[in-house]
Amino acid sequence: MRPLMIRSSGTRRDPAPSRIRYRLTRLWLTPLFRAALLKGVPILALGLGVWWYLGDPARLDDLRARIAEVRRAIEERPEFMVHTMEIRGASAEVDEDLREILPVDFPVSSFDLDVVAMRKIVEELDAVAAAEVRIRSGGVLEIRVTERVPAVVWRRFDGLDLLDREGHRVASIAHRGDRADLPLIAGEGADEAVPEALAILAAARPVAPRIRGLRRIGARRWDIILDRGQIIRLPETGAVDATERVMALDQAAELLDRDISVVDLRDPSRMVLRLNPGAVAAFRSLRGLAMNEDT
Template identity: 35%
Template sequence: MASLLGFRIEAIVVTGQMELTTEEIVDAVGLDATRSLVFLDANVARGQLLALPLVESASVRKFYPDRVEIAVTERKPFAVWQQEGSFSVISADGTSIDSARDGRFSHLPLVVGEGADAAAGEFLPVLAKFPGVAKKTYGAVRIGDRRWNLRLTNGFDVKLPDEGVEAALAKLDGLIRDGKIMSRDLVSIDLRDKKRTLVRLTPEAAKTAREAMAKAKKAGGQT
């Protein structure tokens, strides 16, 4: 009856969307040309929009006799989260907002493991303070939901501490700038102990180091 009285929805204005299409937003609210403005509950419609993972905030306003205005703010893609073989795009608060189906999000940092989604929002801004480290980082792996390992682009791992992460990253940044740790002879570097840095060599490099030490020791004994 309301539509017969001139309250049929004739105009739908949608603003603020970036990744979502207008059609996806309209469909989420269930609007169409047969819907009456009188019977549209703006609060319910807003709740339907907030149920979309990409939507951070939304408003729905009715303007009689025939117009609806919808405004949305989308969550911004922040990182790609890998968990048990699946890849999801997450926002800074850890919400999964999309699947990483193609290369659109390949520029985003990669975080891996249980709890990495929730912890990324705190960790990645700290990592970003050290562009030299971030550039050399392939991905950040969450360990026991309490600390991080970095997998560098040359394939070896950096073990970061539970606390004092920024200081450890500063040390790592210095080592990278000095060209001391990007050698392929390394397997991992352990920065969990702030008093010392532990380095693990590849088996081949370790063998070479042992032979060199034995040779030096032997030469020293002959003098």
């Protein structure tokens, strides 16, 4: 028989879990449920909280304003301020141009300076071949410029342009006399063949004092214009070789000193010369003389 008295100690009351408790424990030991409760619920609560907080536009604006304020405070610290611009490797004109086109009002925070965009602006200048833009310590905006060197003068309908070796426009000039040291080219599409023009000019160095300029014909071939109205018509391909042939002929037979208006080299197999009208008559009379001698 069981002891009638309820004992406070002795056999410990067995802590059997209730059915609910047992089920809850089992549920808690279910991995998916546990993960959902431990991670999903906090994330969800956090998400809901943030969503509720930002749901009010006034609060959102306030938050944005405060963030912007903090940002500004940091950006405007003296350590980040840029005070001067330093331009290196640029001529005085380009320097002036740069200072004009770069929209910077000093002092300015270095966070507000977009050096990449500035570099693009600088490089868009025709006179600039390449540029480096950087913010140096000490609050200096440094721009290193590699200028384009003008190689030829290009005469166009509406003025004179300076072109560099690649045919890129450098600047405009008012008078040919401003850059009398540079050769002159003319004609439609001449800027696209500047390297060839320079090679032709180099080949025609023996007659350099007489060269008035090069003329691009139909955007495909060159004419060399000499003084006294002489024209050397060069072929589309092998223009430099043709020039050298003319120079050789000139050296050997003083071709260009004669009374010839056009030396036509467009057909590589034969060279055609056009004489001036007076010369034609003289030539004919000479031939007539000769013919007469023959007869």
